[in-house]
Amino acid sequence: MNSVVFSPPSVLVTGASGQVGQALLQAFDQAGFNVTGMSVSDMDITSEASVMAALSAVEPDFVVNTARFPDVDKAETEGDAARRLLVEGPINLAMGCKQTGATLIHLTSEYVFDGDNGPYKEDAATAPLNLFGHYCREAETEIEAILPQHIILRVGLVFSADPRRFIGKTLSSFRDGKVLRMVSDEVGTPTSAPDLARVITAQIRQLDLGSTAFGIYHYGGGGSASWFEMGELVYAQALQREDLPDDLLQPIRGVDVPARAPRPLDVRLDCDRLLQNFGIKRLPWRSQMIQIVDQIYRQSGE
Ligand SMILES: NC(=O)c1ccc[n+]([C@@H]2O[C@H](COP(=O)([O-])OP(=O)(O)OC[C@H]3O[C@@H](n4cnc5c(N)ncnc54)[C@H](OP(=O)(O)O)[C@@H]3O)[C@@H](O)[C@H]2O)c1
Secondary structure, eight states: OOOOOOOOOEEEEESTTSHHHHHHHHHHHHHTOEEEEEOTTTOOTTOHHHHHHHHHHHOOSEEEEOOOOSOTTHHHHSHHHHHIIIIIHHHHHHHHHHHHTOEEEEEEEGGGSOSSSOSBOTTSOOOOSSHHHHHHHHHHHHHHHHOSSEEEEEEOOEEOSOTTSHHHHHHHHHHTTOOEEEEOSOEEOOEEHHHHHHHHHHHHHHHHTTOOOOEEEEEOOBSOEEHHHHHHHHHHHHHHHSOOOSOOEEEEOGGGSTTOOOOOSEEOBOOHHHHHHHOOOOOBHHHHHHHHHHHHHHHTTO
């Protein structure tokens, strides 16, 4: 009897040592994909030559770009560097994918919106308030013009068990007894890095099977939150597990934070298109965050 041999999709991930990159490598590995993770030392996306060399060597079916400019405020003062990473990098990847026949899945930000009309659908008018958002939008339009086989995935704030990121930094600040002020009047749809990896894995599976549902998508966890509400949940979970003072978290308005680039007030994302075209449901951000805090405590043995 003849048996059908399926070859798993080959996927190249940029930003492989970042919080989303790490979650993707794990999820892709579990899904049986043929995965190659690249850090900046393996492939600098701002260099056309570096991108072409890497894509020619790996010949992936999919490239997932998670490279990120780390600071929204610094994008205002370091505009050239921000533009290289946020615009020229994705252009290099789109050109490379076009030449090698790969599909590009590009992660980008909800800061392409001005925050006056959330929740936002994918075809809502963009109007970035800061340079970071402006460059994110410029990259989207460049990718759309260069490469028909693209997924542009706008995502809300991402959290994970990575000690260098929101939950880890918040917990360590509480333990140091420092009062934290978190912005309470800007809301979005946060999600976890593993949840984002679940979404992208499901998209790749379906595209690999022949789906042609390319285009722009939104994903954020179910519900909505400000930084302050996320901080409150981390704090409540920490107070259940260790002895901490109970007055370490305070709300602050975004406009009262000194030396900060303007931010949109309401960037909740409407994620219905992802459900309609790929059947992907949202997971509530609260239960995801509780699970991750639990994981952090279990790993630290407390
Ligand atoms: N974090 C959030 O709250 C958030 C919100 C909205 C959207 N997103 C999107 O989600 C994606 C992943 O975010 P993240 O939180 O995982 O970011 P992250 O942890 O900061 O990781 C980003 C990675 O980008 C890599 N990188 C920087 N410059 C590069 C270059 N020139 N070439 C190749 N790689 C480069 C870095 O690699 P090295 O470690 O090797 O230096 C880093 O590991 C990004 O596209 C981001 O825009 C994130």
